[in-house]
Amino acid sequence: MHKNSFITWATGLIVTMMAGCNDMNNYSVSPNHLLSFSTDTVSFDTVFTTIGSTTGYFMIYNRNEEALKIDKIVLAGGSRSNFRINVDGRKGDLFGDIPVWKKDSLYVMVEVTVDPNDENTPFVIYDSIVFLTNGMTQSVLLEAYGQNAHILKGGTTFAANTTLTAERPYLVYDSIMIPEGVTVNIEQGASFYMHSKAKWLIDGTIKANGTQEKPVVFRGDRLNNYSFLISYDNIPAQWDGLFFGASSFENELHYTLIRNGISGLTFKKSTPDRKKMTISNSQIKNMDGNVLRSENCHIEASNTEFSNASRYLVMLAGGKYQFSHCTMANYMPGSFISNLSGRFEKCLVLSDSIAGGEDNSEKFPLQQAYFDNCIIDGSMPADTTVLYSGEIDFLTGENYLNGHDEQFNYRFNHCVMKTKKTENGRFNEVLFAESPKYMKSSGKNRDDKYDFVFDFRLDDESAGIGKADRSISEQYPVDRMGVNRLTGENGPSIGAYEYVPQKKEDGNKK
Numbered sequence: 001m002h003k004n005s006f007i008t009w010a011t012g013l014i015v016t017m018m019a020g021c022n023d024m025n026n027y028s029v030s031p032n033h034l035l036s037f038s039t040d041t042v043s044f045d046t047v048f049t050t051i052g053s054t055t056g057y058f059m060i061y062n063r064n065e066e067a068l069k070i071d072k073i074v075l076a077g078g079s080r081s082n083f084r085i086n087v088d089g090r091k092g093d094l095f096g097d098i099p100v101w102k103k104d105s106l107y108v109m110v111e112v113t114v115d116p117n118d119e120n121t122p123f124v125i126y127d128s129i130v131f132l133t134n135g136m137t138q139s140v141l142l143e144a145y146g147q148n149a150h151i152l153k154g155g156t157t158f159a160a161n162t163t164l165t166a167e168r169p170y171l172v173y174d175s176i177m178i179p180e181g182v183t184v185n186i187e188q189g190a191s192f193y194m195h196s197k198a199k200w201l202i203d204g205t206i207k208a209n210g211t212q213e214k215p216v217v218f219r220g221d222r223l224n225n226y227s228f229l230i231s232y233d234n235i236p237a238q239w240d241g242l243f244f245g246a247s248s249f250e251n252e253l254h255y256t257l258i259r260n261g262i263s264g265l266t267f268k269k270s271t272p273d274r275k276k277m278t279i280s281n282s283q284i285k286n287m288d289g290n291v292l293r294s295e296n297c298h299i300e301a302s303n304t305e306f307s308n309a310s311r312y313l314v315m316l317a318g319g320k321y322q323f324s325h326c327t328m329a330n331y332m333p334g335s336f337i338s339n340l341s342g343r344f345e346k347c348l349v350l351s352d353s354i355a356g357g358e359d360n361s362e363k364f365p366l367q368q369a370y371f372d373n374c375i376i377d378g379s380m381p382a383d384t385t386v387l388y389s390g391e392i393d394f395l396t397g398e399n400y401l402n403g404h405d406e407q408f409n410y411r412f413n414h415c416v417m418k419t420k421k422t423e424n425g426r427f428n429e430v431l432f433a434e435s436p437k438y439m440k441s442s443g444k445n446r447d448d449k450y451d452f453v454f455d456f457r458l459d460d461e462s463a464g465i466g467k468a469d470r471s472i473s474e475q476y477p478v479d480r481m482g483v484n485r486l487t488g489e490n491g492p493s494i495g496a497y498e499y500v501p502q503k504k505e506d507g508n509k510k
Contacts, residue, residue: 027099028066031134035068035100036061044144046223047114048171048193054224057109058140060131062100070098072132076139083127083142084111114146123147149193152176158184158204166190166214171221178204180247189214193221194239194261203245210255212281212482218242218258234452236310236332237262237288244297249274256282263289264309269354272298272320272367279304281480286332286452290315295354296364301326303480305456305496308332308443310343313378317351317395318364323371325468325476325485327496329456330378330391331441347378347418351395352408366396369410373468375417375436375456375495382418382433390419390433402426414469416494429469436495437462439502457481457497464494 038059047054062068075085075093086109087095100106114125127142149171157177164170166189173195178184182204188211200206200218210216220238225231232238241263244251248270256279258264264284267276276297284291285307292306296318305327306314313330330347350369353361376391383389387401394401400408403426413428421432435441439455458465473485473492483500485492493499 026067027069028064029134030066031136033064033066033068033134034136035070035131035133035138036063037138037140039140041141041143042110044112044223046147047112047144048147048149048169048221048223055109055111056224057107060100060106060108062102062104065102067102068100068133070095070100070131070133072096072130073098074130074132075127076130077127081127082112082114082125082144084113085109085129086111108140110142112142112144114144116148117146119148158182161185163187164190169193171195172198174198176200178202178206178248180204180245183207185209186216188216188255191217191219193219193223195221196238197240199240200242201245202243202251203247205248205250206242207252208254208256209252210257210282212255212480215255215257215282216253218256218261220260230451232260234260234286236260236286236308236452241266241287241289244268244270244276246270249276251277253277253279253282255280256284258282258284259286261287263287263293264291264306265293266290267292267294267297267299269295269362270297270319272296272318274298275300277301283307283480285454293317294319294321300324302476303478303496305329305480307454307456308452309345312345312349313347315349315351316366316369317354318366320368321370322368323374324472325373325479325494325496326371327375327456328377329375329438329441329454330380331443331454332379333443333452343380346380346393347391348376349393349395350408350410352397352400353395365407366409367406370413371411371415372413372472373492373494374412374415375464376412376415377418377435380418382420384420384433387420387422390417392417392419414467414472414494416464416467429467431463431467431494434463436464456495458493458495458499460502462499465499466490466493468492468494 042056042058073095075081078093088106123146125144128139131138149169151171153173155174161183163185166187169191171193180203184206186208188209208216222232238260241261242265244267264287277299279301281303283305287309290312291309293315298320300322302324307329310332313328328347352366353363355361378391380391388394396408402424411426412430416431437459439457439459443454477486479498480496483498485498490499
């Protein structure tokens, strides 16, 4: 740049900056020019006592055409408050003369720590942030629900039969171990908040006795949001999972919710001569690995949703299995799957071998894999040119692909399956290559961002409505949500959820 041109440019820049400073010094004094906030209340759903803090945030906006000066920002509770605030990078409980340019904003971060008390039920604490601008007072409410918890740290082994109550939630660090011969009963309404890498190692027996109103819950311990739009409660890989050893039998999960782990239920190589697990009216979802993986076990599941995994949703290698009125749906968002662009494993995989080291594998007959009134679906396209593809995969010899009563014994009865149509008699009254319409299968919110919130209840005109085998439905007359399958005019429907006609805002059915 020529010297004279540079001087001219620099002079103009200085004049512009001075004009900007003059504009900034001309604050509005009108009481009609108020602040706006991204929320009127910053809420923390549950904060465990003695465990440190959790963080929330909100924005202050000046939507006016003139700059404003906030005379005071005050944390009402002062230094004794359970809350702490940070205003645009500055910590404290009292701030003065804070300028906000026209059409500009400030960022406020809020932390909360809850002191313990003697209560078992959640308790609420409040405070507020007060803003004084041009003689006008505005405020943002702060509220947190505190909860005392049982803290299990350093590895916990239950050496004798134990009952875990719902009196307080359990915050679990490290591992919980149930040795062979020990039974742990879990009362209805009990909840387990699992820290990173925490897991259950079960060589004995676990019986989770949830109800529809008070389910048993296993989930991660992060209670804040990943972003404005995504809760950590729904993001996978928050903790390890539940692992069942060879000696573990007669396990039961009733009305149990398991979510956001690396894996869900992992059953190590065992024997199908004794029942390994009964699952009913449960939901196991949003895993970074497999939702359910079993090696030569005996498992029965009914009225249960298995959904969203970055690997196999349900992998059954050898053994004996019965799934009735279950929904298996994998719509895991590709951008969050172990840093991969998408998933490559099928929703349901049946195998008569277990992979070993150095390309070796052990053969275990698939004695029985029966699916009645089930949905097997996902985001992968149905391959209409190859048998047993799409969202199912059969890992067996060529001679057994069409089924074999001793080595590879499978059956699909009145199911909705995303795979090529076949005349194989082991598929009875199956709806092929169709994805049902769900209440919410995309996992997106109004801003088109993944939020990991799904709803696999059937929507109007969905495949599977009224198509269930009624003789099977009579054995499970009420679905996972308590809806009767047999009394509605549209039922019974395939899957874990009986179809309920949706209503428009005017109250009429769609």
